Amino acid sequence: MIVIDKVxxxxxxxxxxxxQALDSISLSIKEGEFVSLLGPSGCxxxxxxxxxxxxxKSTSGVIKVNGGDIKAPGPDRVVVFQxxxxxPWLTVLENVAFGLKQKGIGKKERQELALEQIxxxxxxxxxxxxxxxxxxxxxxxxxxxxxxxxxxQILLMDEPFAALDEQTRLVLHKELEEIWLRTxxxxxxxxxxxxxxxxxxxxxxxMSTRPGTIKKEFVVQAARxxxxxxxxxxxxxxxxxxCLADELEKVVKEEMGDDTYSFKKNNISDRNxxxxxxxx
Amino acid sequence: MVWEAAYRMIGWESWKFPSLFQTVESFYxxxxxxxxxxxxxNSLRRLLIAFAISISIGLLxxxxxxxxxxxxxxxxxxxxALQTVPSIAWLPFAIIWFGFNDKSVIFIxxxxxxxxxxxxxxxxxxxxxxxxxxxxxxxxxxxxxxxFTQVLVPGAFPHLMTGIRVAWAFAWRALVAGELIAxxxxxxxxxxxxxxxxxxxxxxxxxxxxxxxxTISDHFCFKKLEDKLLIxxxxxxxxx
Numbered sequence: 001m002i003v004i005d006k007v008x009x010x011x012x013x014x015x016x017x018x019x020q021a022l023d024s025i026s027l028s029i030k031e032g033e034f035v036s037l038l039g040p041s042g043c044x045x046x047x048x049x050x051x052x053x054x055x056x057k058s059t060s061g062v063i064k065v066n067g068g069d070i071k072a073p074g075p076d077r078v079v080v081f082q083x084x085x086x087x088p089w090l091t092v093l094e095n096v097a098f099g100l101k102q103k104g105i106g107k108k109e110r111q112e113l114a115l116e117q118i119x120x121x122x123x124x125x126x127x128x129x130x131x132x133x134x135x136x137x138x139x140x141x142x143x144x145x146x147x148x149x150x151x152x153q154i155l156l157m158d159e160p161f162a163a164l165d166e167q168t169r170l171v172l173h174k175e176l177e178e179i180w181l182r183t184x185x186x187x188x189x190x191x192x193x194x195x196x197x198x199x200x201x202x203x204x205x206x207m208s209t210r211p212g213t214i215k216k217e218f219v220v221q222a223a224r225x226x227x228x229x230x231x232x233x234x235x236x237x238x239x240x241x242x243c244l245a246d247e248l249e250k251v252v253k254e255e256m257g258d259d260t261y262s263f264k265k266n267n268i269s270d271r272n273x274x275x276x277x278x279x280x
Numbered sequence: 281m282v283w284e285a286a287y288r289m290i291g292w293e294s295w296k297f298p299s300l301f302q303t304v305e306s307f308y309x310x311x312x313x314x315x316x317x318x319x320x321x322n323s324l325r326r327l328l329i330a331f332a333i334s335i336s337i338g339l340l341x342x343x344x345x346x347x348x349x350x351x352x353x354x355x356x357x358x359x360x361a362l363q364t365v366p367s368i369a370w371l372p373f374a375i376i377w378f379g380f381n382d383k384s385v386i387f388i389x390x391x392x393x394x395x396x397x398x399x400x401x402x403x404x405x406x407x408x409x410x411x412x413x414x415x416x417x418x419x420x421x422x423x424x425x426x427x428f429t430q431v432l433v434p435g436a437f438p439h440l441m442t443g444i445r446v447a448w449a450f451a452w453r454a455l456v457a458g459e460l461i462a463x464x465x466x467x468x469x470x471x472x473x474x475x476x477x478x479x480x481x482x483x484x485x486x487x488x489x490x491x492x493x494x495t496i497s498d499h500f501c502f503k504k505l506e507d508k509l510l511i512x513x514x515x516x517x518x519x520x
Contacts, residue, residue, distance in 0.1 A: 055414055073417035085415035086511045089434040099419035102426060131511060150419065 002029040002052060002154065002188065007061030009047055021047045023211035024061065029188060031153070034180055036189045036197035036204045038240065040251045044212025045190045049158050052188065053079045066153065075099055077154040078147040082162050084139040086131040092142045093127040099150045117145040121175065137168035141175070149181065154186045161196065165271065170228075177225055185271055194244070198237045199226050208239060208247050210254070218245050303488075306481035316470070320489065323466040326382060327455050330389035334447060338394045339440075342401020343428060347516035356402070359395050367392035367454040370459055385458040385466070392454030393447035400443020404436025438513060441506045446496060452494055 009022040021044040029035045037045045050056040051063055054073040065077060071113045073079075078099075086095045093114050100110035118127050121141040123273055131139055140160055147155055161169045177200060180187055198220055208215040211269050218240055222232045284300040298306070310316030341359065345352040367388045374384035408431075416431040417423070433440070459468020467486050474483035 053414075055417075072422075073414065075418065076422040077418070079414065081415065082412055083411055085411040087412060087415070087431070088432070089437065098430075098438075101430075102420040122296060132513070145447045146419070 001031045001066055001187070002027075003062075003064045004028065004048070005062045005064075007048075007058045007063060009044070009050065009051065009056070010059045020211040022051075022058075023213050025212065025214050027205060027214060029186060031186055032184045033202045033203065034189065036191055037207060037214060038191055038197045038204050038244075039212070040209055040244070040247050041192060042251065043207045043209035043247070045192075045207050046158055049079070049156050049188065049190050049243030052154075053077060053156050075102070075150040076152050076158055078150050078152040079156045079158060080140075080147050080160045081145050082159040084131070084143040086139055086143055086146070088131050091128050092123060092134070093133065095142060095257075096146045096149055099146065105194065114145075114149060118142070118150045120148070120179070124241055134169075136164050137172060140164065140172060144176070144179070148183065148185075152185070154188065157187060157189045159190050159192065162191070162193070167248040169196070169280045174225075176200065181224060194237055194240050198233050198240065199228065204236070204240060205252050206247075209250055215247070218243075218266045298484050300483040303484050306479070307485050310482065310485060314476050316485065316489070319349060319465055319470045319486075320493070323455060323468070324493075326386050326459075326466065327389060327451055330386045330455070331393060331448065331451050333386070334390040334393035334451065335397055335444065336389070338397025338443070338447065339401050339433070341394070341398035343397065343432065345402040346432075352402070359398055363395040363399065367450070368457040371458060374458075375462065380462050384462045385455065388458045389451050389455045393451040395411065396450055397443050397447045400446070401436060404439025404443070405432050407439060408432065408435035421446055424446035437509055438506075441502070441509060445502045445506070448497065448502065449494070452490070456490060 004025060004027050004075045007022060008020070008022045008024050010020055013019050025048065027035075037043045037048060047213055048124060052065065052070065054070045054077075086092075087098065090098065093111065096117055097110040097114035100113060105113075115124070115127060121144060123138060123141055123145065126134060126138060126142075131142070134142065135147050143160070161172055164172065173196065179185075180200075189200060189237055190198070198218075201220055204218040205214050206216045206218065207213065220233070220236050222230050222236075226233065252280065263273055286517070341355075345356045345359075370391055371384065371386050374387045377385060378384045411430060412435050413427070416427060421427045421430060455466075456468045456471070459466040460472050461468075467490060471483055471486045474480065495515065
């Protein structure tokens with residue numbers, strides 16, 4: 001269970017000014033819930049995850065995980081990163097067993113447990129390979145196995161599938177849903193992919209940008225396991241899309257440095273039509 | 281062949297530079313009497329002791345530099361300054377502190393390699409992607425010793441390997457220079473003896489032995505290890 005109450009985060013910038021990444025956000029995630037945090041790039045969604053993980057400290061506000069304060073990163077809320085974060089000097093097996101080693105579990109026992117976990121993500125054949133020998137999807141599966149072996153109450157996933165190709169991502173969505181249904185973990189999933197958020201989550205929190213706040217909450221009450229053709233999912237997806245339209249415009253404006261640009265308006269110039277009829 | 285021919289034609293005198301035959305003969309004699317072998321063993325012993333010391337100290341210094349900005353700005357700067365000093369320059373001090381013995385030689389040999397090792401460690405650790413450190417923390421390594429041995433050292437290994445190779449070369453130089461002056465059986469001392477006796481063949485032998493030992497250790501030990509590591513880390517392809 002995660003409770004975030006009026007949390008703000010400021011970063012000091014190089015020129016001495018400070019940058020407001022999060023502005024008084026509040027949210028709570030129940031035990032066993034799958035919640036996505038959705039927003040355009042730079043909206044501070046990863047900052048929220050870093051605060052919960054304990055990599056960063058909030059400027060103000062309270063974050064409680066299972067009723068306790070967050071002091072440092074720890075194995076009760078393991079993070080799965082976008083770039084897998086597997087140690088390149090260890091094999092898949094050793095990577096997965098790494099967390100158990102820190103707990104002081106003997107070599108034989110932790111290898112058995114790791115193999116079991118590797119089997120669960122269908123990587124048995126590759127247990128003694130090094131990470132660079134695996135494909136992107138396999139790396140991410142190994143990273144998930146490495147997180148699950150710690151049996152954390154909370155799984156924090158920071159855009160874990162963002163760097164994968166579409167097909168692999170679809171496969172991993174299915175696998176992650178299965179894992180979640182099987183283990184009943186609390187999952188906080190960070191993504192900028194609307195489809196992904198809707199497909200996987202019980203609730204989708206849409207964030208707005210500069211400064212980051214939670215704009216709206218969408219509850220996805222579709223049946224599990226999810227079907228990509230479920231009309232309810234399409235409906236929610238569409239509502240989120242509308243909700244995000246102004247946010248996207250904000251981001252585009254900022255990145256292009258052009259205040260006249262409008263995302264909603266059809267901005268393609270109609271020069272072609274200018275000459276219409278002139279030949280008559 | 282060219283060497284022997286040149287020797288005969290130009291008519292060097294053997295007290296300036298030995299002929300091939302003289303060198304080979306001296307080489308054979310040196311081993312037959314155990315003199316060369318003993319010198320090699322003695323030198324290697326000192327070298328390995330000094331090397332072990334400098335690698336350990338270098339690792340710890342490098343770790344401190346990479347983890348604390350204050351230490352890096354103060355002590356780190358001193359180390360960079362010290363690195364430019366040839367370690368043989370410390371020999372007079374070493375002789376005052378330890379006397380004409382093994383300890384002085386080991387001291388300056390270790391000194392020669394430590395700074396390089398410290399700087400390589402610092403660079404190596406600073407270049408570890410933060411994601412590995414975060415991943416390790418979230419898996420429960422904490423930030424102490426386990427983080428150091430299980431993440432920072434292996435993560436910095438490609439850099440450390442380079443550091444070790446350079447440190448090894450520096451250690452050799454410092455060792456021979458130290459042995460030339462300080463006492464005790466060793467290759468440097470043998471060189472000095474050769475000069476004293478006018479035995480140029482012996483001197484040349486020592487030089488060749490140093491070169492050969494250096495090449496062998498670098499090529500067959502460190503180079504192999506480094507290549508293996510690079511492949512394992514996925515930094516270089518298998519097909520090479």
